[in-house]
Amino acid sequence: MVDRSESDSRTLLRRLRDTLATPGDGQDRLDRITHLIAHSMRTQVCSIYLFRDPETLELCATEGLNPEAVHKTRMRLGEGLVGRVARTGQPANTANAPAEPGFRYMPETGEEIYSSFLGVPIQRVGEKLGVLVVQSREARLFSDDEVYGLEVVAMVLAEMTELGAFTGDQGGIGAAHRFPVMFRGSTGQEGAAEGRVWLHEPRVVVTNPVGDDPDAEKARLDEAVSTLQAQIDDMLIGSASMDKEQRQVLEAYKMLAHSRGWVRRMSEDIDLGLSAEAAVEKEQSTARARLEQSTDAYLRERLHDLDDLSNRLLRLLTGQGKDTGAELPENPVLVARNIGPAELLDYGRKLKGVVLEEGSVGSHAAIVARALAIPLVIHAARITNEALNGDPILVDGDQGIVHLRPEETVAAAFRDKIAMQAEAQKRYADLRNQPAVDRAGNRVSLMMNAGLMADLPSLKGSGADGVGLFRTELQFLIRSRVPRRGELAALYKRVIDAAQGAKVQFRTLDIGSDKVLPYMKPQEEPNPAMGWRAIRLGLDKPGVLRMQLQALIRASEGRPLSVMFPFVATPDEFNAAKATLLREIDREATLGRPVPSDLRVGAMLETPSLAFAPDSFFAGCDFISIGGNDLKQFFFAADRENERVRRRYDTLDVSFLGFIEQIIARCAASDTALSFCGEDAGRPIEALTFAALGIRKLSMRPASIGPVKHLLRRADLTELKAAIDAARAGGVQTVRPAVTAYLAGLQG
Template sequence: MPHSSAVESRVLLKRLQTALAEPLGADAGQRRLDRITAIVAEGLAAEVCSIYLRRGADLELSATTGLNPQAVHLIRMRVREGLVGRIAHTAEPINTKDAPRTRGFQYFPETGEEIFASFLGVPIQRLGEVLGVLVVQNQTPRDYTDDEVHGLEVVAMVIAEMAEFGVFTGTSETDVPGPHALPYYTKGVIGQEGVAEGHVLMHDPQVAISNPVADDPAAEQARLAEALEGIRAEIDEMLGADYLADGGEHREVLNAWRMFAHDKGWVRRMQASIDAGLAAEVAVEREQSETRARMSRVTDMYLRERLHDLDDLSNRLLRRLTGAANHNGDIPEDAILVARNIGPGELLDYGRALKGVVLEEGSVGSHAAIVARALAIPLVIQADRITREAVAGDHILVDGDQGLIHLRPEDNVAEAFRAKIDMAAEAQEAYAALRDKPAVSRDGIRVALHMNAGLMADLPSLVPSGAEGVGLYRTELQFLVRRTVPKRSDLAALYSKILSSAGDKPVTFRTLDIGSDKVLPYMKRDPEPNPALGWRAIRVGLDRKGVMRMQLQAMLRAANGRPLRVMFPFVAQFDEFREARAHLLDEVERERKLGHPVPDSLKIGAMLETPSLAFAPDQFFEMADFISIGGNDLKQFFFAADRENERVRRRYDTLNVSFLTFIEQIAARCDGHDTPVSFCGEDAGRPVEALAFIAMGLRNLSMRPASIGPVKRMIRNTDVGEARDVINRARRSGEQSVRKELMAWINARGIPVA
């Protein structure tokens, strides 16, 4: 096939299809690979055709026509090694008529390839993952044409699809392992603690096509055209909706989808793949694979977002072609959702039907992580290759306490995991017995334990957890999961239900904390070099007074004469708190003049999340009715370590001497002004860290509901005075952290901390 055309490509694919359908005996996998190399070599008038497949981190020569057959399964190379390794690394073809002089060339004498000058290699890839490399070679110098490159890429795509379908699987040691058959283990990042065992529910469409070759190209073109028209109409309908009239980021995404859906180059490439012999779904996947390969090489965030938009659009197109939806309501009882990424609204759609969530991307501060924490669903993020390895229905173990994922686990792993679940269940029974008992240490220190919340669904946990109230209610979730600004009346009704559900227990509402990693879909976002230190939280509220005013009015009306506690987030300066407090008091006076009932008790506080606020004037501590230390943000600013950055965030220990001394100073300053102070954040729910905070003088902690039991049990079994003595000795020793000495004392005393 020296002048490869679309028609000739289809002829080549038909020959492959026929050959691969033949029964070939016990070693069918190897025989099929051998048949492919022979057919492709003949079709492209090549003297050599070789297939290199990934085996772990290596590429193995798995089949060849033209090279030394003794080298098959013996030659292995690392990714980036030689021309083949370079193709695997870049996911881009190499076409040269002088291979020995091409950058990266490496000679393997066992193959006998020294006589072949011309070289054309293309990646065998599926959905952005390179599974191997397909190569043709000739002795005489030869420029392979664009048609020949395209034809070889089409064959490589078919090989990838057939590998996914298990066509090359065999039983011998040299055979390709069956796809999605072996156990898979990966360590991700903890998004929400907890453990779960269940079966995989895939969020994104999975397409494994037994016949990737188009029997009727015209019919496949018609299917593609119909699917494209469908998504174009769907996007236009969403763009025409009233809730997008004011623009915002959501509209920008839809406009990007619309642009790509009408992009002639994108459509033309998929049509060309169908003309070359691929089924419509495979043509879309081929284009999606190349998009994901480009995505991995792009560092510009704007371009990466646009490539993400194109990837999402390809998923929508695949759903239309396959008739699949995100999920059809038939969610298994033990479903664990696996996705590349997911929005907060989509996660809420699944709700508590899920036992766990595993994401290939995401961050600890993402909207999905916030929702998972609110729903108390174990979440692991940045789980490498999980969407590639997992198949719907796979047995999966999620250890959110350590960020571990076991897919298709071996029996001994599953048994050990179930033992951990049983131990956790036994511990929960012990915590339940402490529900109505106070958190008082052996030396008489009384600690108030409150829970964090962000959804109405959290409130049923208030009584069973033993929490004394809601120390932090995150109001931004109601804004994040909607496409428009919520109405004041809707917020007032929601806040009223929250107060009613809490009964006589206090609820502290934090005003809208947006910006940084929490961006509203309808709010235009200006690029910032460092969003965590940028326009966020109270800064947004003071600049956009209309939104703050509306939310404060909703809270006042929800209280309807009942006590109300309001807290402003991310206060860095006294003036910010003074101004925000004045706005709230103005709204109280306005409500009174309108004849509306006002709270019979109003407490106004601030979150101390920046070191600067700890050194505010005395007047701040006198004016604030209460202060909540926002541990998650404060720690990252104190250590200058982004909590989203895995390379640095784990280098800094909460029990660092400097940080504990800082917490001690804050507690002492608040005590000096009789200002109640609490610690709110993930560390408050970790018994060892909680003990250190109590020893530093804190008497109020706010955490997720599931952490209250372990922390209360620890407090009731501890002498805080002794713990403080241990910490002071460790501080005097010059050690950077007190953890080692504190843990040694805890273990010696047999204090339960898990």
Template sequence: MNAPTRGASSRVLLQKLRDVLASREGGQERLDIIVRLIAETMVTEVCSIYLRRDARTLELCATEGLNPDSVHLTRMRFGQGLVGRVAEQGQAVNTADATRTPGFRYMPETGEEIYSGFLGVPIQRLGESLGVLVVQNKAARKFSEDDLHGLEVVAMVIAEMAEAGAFTSTGDMGALAPPHSGPVFFRGIQGQEGVAEGVVHLHDPHIVIANPVSDDPDAEHARLHVALHKLRGEVDRMLDDDAVEDTGEAAEVLQTYAMFARDRGWITRIEGGIGEGLAAEVSVEKEQSSIRQRMSRMTDPYLRERFHDLDDLSNRLLRLLSGQRHDRHDIPENAVLVARNIGPAELLDYGPNLRGIVLEQGAVGSHAVIVARALAIPLVLQAGRITREALDGDTILIDGGEGAVHLRPEDSVRTAFREKMAMRAEAQEQYAALRDLPAQALCGSTVALTMNAGLMADLPSLAGSGAEGVGLYRTELQFLVRSKVPRRAEQAALYSRILDSGLGKRVVFRTLDIGSDKVLPYMRRTDEPNPALGWRAIRLGLDRRGVMRMQVQSLLRGANGRSLAVMFPMVAQFDEFVTARDLVLKEVEREQSMGHTIPEKLEIGAMLETPSLAFAPDAFFEMVDFLSIGGNDLKQFFFAADRENERVRRRYDTLNVSYLTFIAQIVDRCNRHKTPVSFCGEDAGKPVEALCFAAMGLRSLSMRPASIGPIKHLLRQCDLSEVRTIIDAACASGAQSVRPAVEGWLTERGIAF
């Protein structure tokens, strides 16, 4: 008799599981039937299912062969024992001598110590461990490869059944509570301040597969190949799009997509799952889970990126198979976008009507954060696992300032949150009343408050916020959201519209700040060990003179005779500024010789983002028309703490005595040379920090529009000379930070901050 083909036994078992799924049994009864069927089919004395109770805890939910009294009593953490090891690593453990295998944990209530043969496979969906499926034998049996493979297939179906709620129960000892049902709290990090209540709109919606098992492999193969044909057509159309250049990283990514969409190995593995009895969608997810497990173990960034491409391709294929297309323009009125991560172009595609954004990944300096701030949308980053917990339409509350997210909140939480929203709305009305008043402190000192911008969508905030102008316009955002370099005429037209929207107020254009984390879609990525300290900003601009010259020409033509202020980012030494300034002046001469109108007034400034520039020769301070302290980069270089790294970013306080002293030295040097200086960055938009900067002598601050009201409100209640006295006393006392002293002083006077 010929040996059965690989997957034959699993097909028989899957058909039995399909009957269980279609039955009217309760959740616990289904689990009990499943372990009995597996034990009978695989001829083992024991079969057990452990399911995840919380993010890091497994519970024995059903068993055939172990002590039945241990069900729902035996629990273990991920990583504990052989079962916990399978869940932690997402990999099978197959041993003929379990008790002597490293990691074995003795659980006396189960009676499993008499079983030597052990095979445990993860129950996982899309790379996330939901539990562990185990079979055991008294004899020293090492299970075959066919046994292992068959059990993995069955575990995949159990994962789909769990996701579909097949094991839920209302009893106290029920196997599981319904998935995606109870309230969940997430603690992320602040991306953009603000609070919002709305409903979840998933960037990549969940695909719940009602029938994970198929009894017609031929039909499933046909469905797969129809979907693959559509997928290849989509990728080919993207490659043929006129917006994608034939060369460059964008084209390379799409070419990789095209290659993967035709990869025989990837397709064969999916076909293999169908042959074993899985529905096409489940077979794709099975392969995708394997991909994600491999991704989690990779350290090479290039390989991780390529596997991410394959993961994204799997998502596209799943949507085609399920027919669940996602129209990003058809979103609820009160939508809160939930995604693993998102690029600036995709975020802009949703428009400014989102109530909030929650990302599972992301960094404080990412393009998505910049866009969210430009659109004044509350944003929380690094809310782990939220894409796996949330469903479209779930109620969600987010607090961007606290980095807090409440999913499906209880009524008491929702009531408290709404009270907080009402208080914020009342405060905003108070700030709006100050819109046309100066930010004048009680001592008579006035601080110019300007806004940061980077999109046309920012400019309507200019009038409403009370900003005196635009202290920083990030020109690179328009480059980042496009698939190829905008032409000179397009750039000039954009800069002209920006100045039009500026209503005659001063707008400071920062030249392209690209490189490091800001890689243009059409620019080849440079492999650098430390990109933040590498080839970026002015360094890249001076090496790629053509790009820089074209942008300067566009700025000059966009000004069309009006005043123009231009500043260069990341200047580290005097000669870089001299070279860049000479380039601008030569372009002015060239424009004039061609008969083009030149600006009536031209200011050429620099961003002070490196400590070295603070010690530049006096000639630099005499030559530069204005300086803007770029606080985000200056702070990370001053403290040698990567601002993208949460482990070190929060260790260092902006109001640290050393840092404030350094800021004061820069201000004093600028004052000696009568060089206008401002502070621009995330910290300029925080009231207590802004107050201390003003007390240290800064008379111009640039921030996101929403921060102008609160900071103006605080400044108008304070005497800057008193605040400076408090700061000086704290410094003299040997304190590490002046924050406690300043906040204590504000509290004593009943001044809210």
């Protein structure tokens, strides 16, 4: 924009807005926009490249290049100058484009006669949409003002895509929140649900990207910034009870909120024709793209601070989002990038399902979703960009698939699936009071996993024999501070009371890896799953371990108590933890307090090393619980949070089953009780295989007990074991086909 004045910039943006408002299809609008920009900037070429999929850009409109190349010329992300702009989110400005490293010559476009090249990203916050390019025959660098002006134009184009301005057969950037979209994620919790979207942090939609009165827009911005600064100052005043790290976060917020450069840049955007809201988003997108390219971990972590501040400012300017008085829709399905366990618990059982862009199968949010018995899909990329509050949504937790605004044929088929699952649950409910006994009379004890008081009503309703795993870390994860001993003792007492005499096995604090306490300094570890976690942390922080053991002893009130220590890798770790427990019992007895009438102390076998411990270790354990989730990932060296590898290896692989049989034999030789705990324990095929091998106690989520019991009562474990042995003798890698064939042949 040669010698462009503020008035000229605003004139261009208003013309763009008017062009976008004119009736016509998406392609027609794109064609008019490229003509308008080229004419305004006095360049021979203006082109718009849009993402057709996450890795491919397509020439969707041009003024000056060969029109026959439209919708035919494509390039990969990072390919050529256009692909470089798309990948980095940064402008590219050169006087001699063909001489640039990575330049890609596209003969079908006729662009070889144009030397100068300026490309800027078309992007919204965290969402890359395409690239806007201008070119000229004259070999010159575009000025800073021209670069800045084109970025402002690109910002308006990005905002208008949100409003559906380019939706069409050929030119659409997005579905404008109207058409059906399917997201393929990963299973966090099985089950199916139909409902309406409830965004945990609703996205602010900027409906007025162009500002007609810059003075009025800057006044709105100044007022909103002042309110934001006052809010953060108030938070700091009330932070006396916070720890040092929490105060440091607020101090960083304050520094950003009071940044004169941040406010000045937004004011300059307004001078060029943007509204206050669009100016906030432009600076957020630009800074985000810059920080995402940084190799500095500290700077990348500031992304969260930047996003939070910008979103707060946008909510103040628009009145959208949090605290607007909106009510949960009927049958709400929570949609979020990620969510903490405390926030998820706040919603409680009102939710029909949860869909997250991030998350992990072992995260505390997933654990809470299982406790609430609601379907969960994780890794549903970009769904928060597409979903709006109230949108119809289907959640298939079994397949890890989400249908947003589904077609009626899809919805009808999905409702049939939900009805079939409901019918199956009724059938399982009839078995609630029946024993888990196979046709030959072999009994298997089916226990449930728990971690919240909300789980305990499921104990009776599911038909579980007891609680095989009570995860004590959830009470630490949902608080903003370390819970007190008295609070924990009261909770553990309520758990034991609610069990009404059924056994409850308490697992001591298992934090670290993917479970990080909000008030605990994060540990930068190259591989946290194999790092400072669980019993390792407990032994290094004996005060926390002792406090928790004291709470468990007092909660028992003289009744039986079962305690197991997680992630034990060597006998020394178990012996040290057990010795701590015995000392605390002696101390409580000395103080005249009741101690457990029967104490059982066990270990979670989650590391292959423990399976090869001396006989004395097994003899010294009252029980062993195989932690299948961790044991499997370490056995196969396959991170269970890595979607590329975690499904690559089968639980029913003969090598893994052979390893499990070694553990069974070690426990049998020392008369040590053995159970299996983990996701696989709740999968009927895997559960029956473990039972056939000799594990007669399985601990699973409550909803799995019915299906496992139903199949077990139809099977004969002796026959199943023979089928497994025959398959192994035949040299197979996995016995799954043999087990599936046997179960398929069962009657009833």
